[in-house]
Amino acid sequence: MAGEDKIDFIIVTGTGGMLLLAVIVIGFIVVYQRKMYSKQRELDLVELETQKKLVEAEILVKEREQKRVAQELHDEIGASLTAIRFLFEELDDESSIKPKLKSSLKDITQKVRRISNDLLPSVLEEFGLLEAIRDFVNQFSSTNNISINYVCKDYSSTSVKKDVELSLYRIVQELTNNIIKHAEATKIEISLKSVKNSIIITIIDDGNGIIPSLANTTKTLGLKNIESRLQFISGSIKREKHQTKGTIVTIYKPNL
Amino acid sequence: MKTTTIGISEDHHIYRDGLIAMLNNKANYSVIIEAENGKELIEKSKLNPPDLVILDYLTPEMNGIQTTRKLKKIHPNTKILILSMYDSNEFIVKSIESGANGYLLKDDDPSEIIMAIESVMSIGYYLNDRTSKILINQLITSGDLKPKFSYNDIEFSATERQIIELLSREYSTAEIAKALHKSTRTIDGYRSGIMKKTGAKNVIGIVMYAIKNELITID
Numbered sequence: 001m002a003g004e005d006k007i008d009f010i011i012v013t014g015t016g017g018m019l020l021l022a023v024i025v026i027g028f029i030v031v032y033q034r035k036m037y038s039k040q041r042e043l044d045l046v047e048l049e050t051q052k053k054l055v056e057a058e059i060l061v062k063e064r065e066q067k068r069v070a071q072e073l074h075d076e077i078g079a080s081l082t083a084i085r086f087l088f089e090e091l092d093d094e095s096s097i098k099p100k101l102k103s104s105l106k107d108i109t110q111k112v113r114r115i116s117n118d119l120l121p122s123v124l125e126e127f128g129l130l131e132a133i134r135d136f137v138n139q140f141s142s143t144n145n146i147s148i149n150y151v152c153k154d155y156s157s158t159s160v161k162k163d164v165e166l167s168l169y170r171i172v173q174e175l176t177n178n179i180i181k182h183a184e185a186t187k188i189e190i191s192l193k194s195v196k197n198s199i200i201i202t203i204i205d206d207g208n209g210i211i212p213s214l215a216n217t218t219k220t221l222g223l224k225n226i227e228s229r230l231q232f233i234s235g236s237i238k239r240e241k242h243q244t245k246g247t248i249v250t251i252y253k254p255n256l
Numbered sequence: 257m258k259t260t261t262i263g264i265s266e267d268h269h270i271y272r273d274g275l276i277a278m279l280n281n282k283a284n285y286s287v288i289i290e291a292e293n294g295k296e297l298i299e300k301s302k303l304n305p306p307d308l309v310i311l312d313y314l315t316p317e318m319n320g321i322q323t324t325r326k327l328k329k330i331h332p333n334t335k336i337l338i339l340s341m342y343d344s345n346e347f348i349v350k351s352i353e354s355g356a357n358g359y360l361l362k363d364d365d366p367s368e369i370i371m372a373i374e375s376v377m378s379i380g381y382y383l384n385d386r387t388s389k390i391l392i393n394q395l396i397t398s399g400d401l402k403p404k405f406s407y408n409d410i411e412f413s414a415t416e417r418q419i420i421e422l423l424s425r426e427y428s429t430a431e432i433a434k435a436l437h438k439s440t441r442t443i444d445g446y447r448s449g450i451m452k453k454t455g456a457k458n459v460i461g462i463v464m465y466a467i468k469n470e471l472i473t474i475d
Contacts, residue, residue: 075314078341079268082362086274089366109363113341123346126319131346138345 055228063166070120073112081109121169128157129165133172133192144180146188153193159256160199167229168201168253171237174222175203175249183207185246198254206246211239260377263289263306265297265323266339267315271362275310278366285373292316294323298330305331308373311356313340313347321354328355328457335376339369345390352391355457358382378428380459391460395468410453417471419446424463424472 088102116122124132130152141148157165172190179185185207192201230237235253242248262285266272272290279285288306291297293315301309309327313320320338327334336356340347341363348359357376360369368384375382383391412420415436422432429447433440451457454465466472 074341075268078362079271082341083268083270083274085363085366086271086278089278106363113343117344122342123344126342127346127350131350135344135346 052231055231059167059228059232060163063163066119070116073116073119074122078109078112078116081105081112121166124165124169125162129160129169130155130157130192132165132169133190136169136173136176137190140176146180146186148176149187149189151189151191153191155192155194155199164199164233164253164256167233168199168235168251171226171229171251172201172203174226178222179203179205179207182210183246194256197256198252199256200253201251203249203251204242204246206242209241209246211241211247259284259286260308260373261286261288261304261306262373263287263291263297263301263309263334265291265294265309265315266312267292268312271312274366275369278369282370294318294320294326297323298326301327301331301334305334307333308335308337308376310337310339310369312362313338313342313351320356321350324351324354324356335380337369337372337376337382343386345394348387348390349394352387352460357458357460359387360384361386375426378430379423379426380429381463383460391464392467395464412450412453412471416446416450416453419443420450420462420466420471423447423459424466 084105085102088098088105091098121132121136123135133152134150137148137150140146176188176190179188183205185205187206189204190201192199194200226237229235230251233253234255235251238250238252240248262279264272264275264287266275276287276290279287288304289297289300289309291300294311295317297309297311298318311320311323315323318326320340324336324338327336337358337360338351338356339360339362340351341361343361351359358372358381360372360382364384372382372384418436419432422435427435429440429443433443436443447459447462450462454462456462456465463472
């Protein structure tokens with residue numbers, strides 16, 4: 001009897017010991033994996049943060065450079081070109097080249113103005129986003145022969161950083177251009193409003209309703225541009241089909 | 257002929273010199289103030305304000321709109337012509353709203369500057385095709401053009417209505433006086449009365465009010 005008891009005891013403690021060991025090993029593995037996981041997450045976050053900073057730096061450097069070139073063009077080249085026009089007035093020869101020269105001078109001045117404005121929208125710089133979109137809408141609708149309705153409500157530039165306004169402006173430009181290129185739309189409506197601490201822009205079109213995917217690996221330069229701009233201003237975008245026809249895009253910029 | 261005194265604010269010397277040479281070449285113009293920017297121009301106009309100033313929109317220290325607002329406050333009789341490299345509607349609309357009497361592009365023909373000065377001095381404003389189109393378009397599409405006119409039904413007398421009509425047909429004060437058999441001083445009195453009623457800052461404001469409230473029609 002005593003011998004059987006002893007065997008039972010050995011079996012029980014042995015099994016217990018084995019179980020304990022197993023629990024310890026499993027516990028160790030779990031703890032280890034958790035640690036590894038959180039470390040990986042930390043690394044991911046750091047990488048994401050670095051990436052975001054890189055995107056920001058890239059956009060900032062690009063904008064600063066564009067601004068410099070635009071101002072040089074506008075102030076230096078533009079002013080010199082217009083000053084030449086007075087010299088023409090003093091030319092008293094009536095050669096037939098004079099009007100031709102005059103008109104090509106005007107042409108160059110206009111081109112300089114256009115290039116400078118593409119690099120740095122002067123209306124945005126002087127007045128702000130509300131006016132800049134209005135100006136864009138005016139020009140865009142007349143050159144592309146499409147009707148664009150622009151509605152703005154309770155928007156004031158005073159509390160919004162120029163960087164943020166410029167990014168939102170570029171996004172609106174890009175999206176509107178995309179609509180013209182791909183959506184076969186006849187009408188566009190753009191609205192801009194401030195709600196509490198955020199800006200909401202919606203763009204509605206009556207086109208074919210195809211939504212180009214931002215997550216697609218083969219995205220176009222324009223879409224990539226929108227994505228990095230959004231990252232830069234910590235904003236978001238939502239694209240949906242609009243009722244029966246077209247799409248509605250909502251751009252949201254919180255925490256002004 | 258009475259000499260029109262002119263002040264110029266422009267930071268680009270070549271352009272400024274060209275402009276001054278052209279103006280001084282005319283017998284009845286005299287450039288009495290030259291400034292690098294709006295601030296300097298206002299400083300120099302303190303004692304002897306010119307009849308008309310030509311402002312480059314973009315000058316250091318103060319832009320054209322800021323200078324216009326300030327000048328209109330200190331010297332309401334000085335006429336303001338803005339010369340600019342910017343052709344966007346917003347610049348034109350905002351300049352006129354702030355009280356400028358005309359807006360020209362720097363690449364417009366220099367002879368147009370002379371035309372504009374003459375028009376501003378005789379009828380109080382100068383609008384070319386481009387600026388009128390932009391202003392009218394702004395009225396039609398947005399309908400929120402400042403200066404904010406009061407929308408209470410304003411009553412105009414028959415004479416006031418006639419004057420508004422003639423102003424919008426680019427009649428000068430002298431011409432209106434002649435047409436209505438009144439003195440120019442009386443017409444001036446009527447005009448400032450109309451400005452007060454409509455909240456307009458200048459003749460362009462009156463004309464815009466008239467278009468908006470359908471007192472006159474555009475062909």
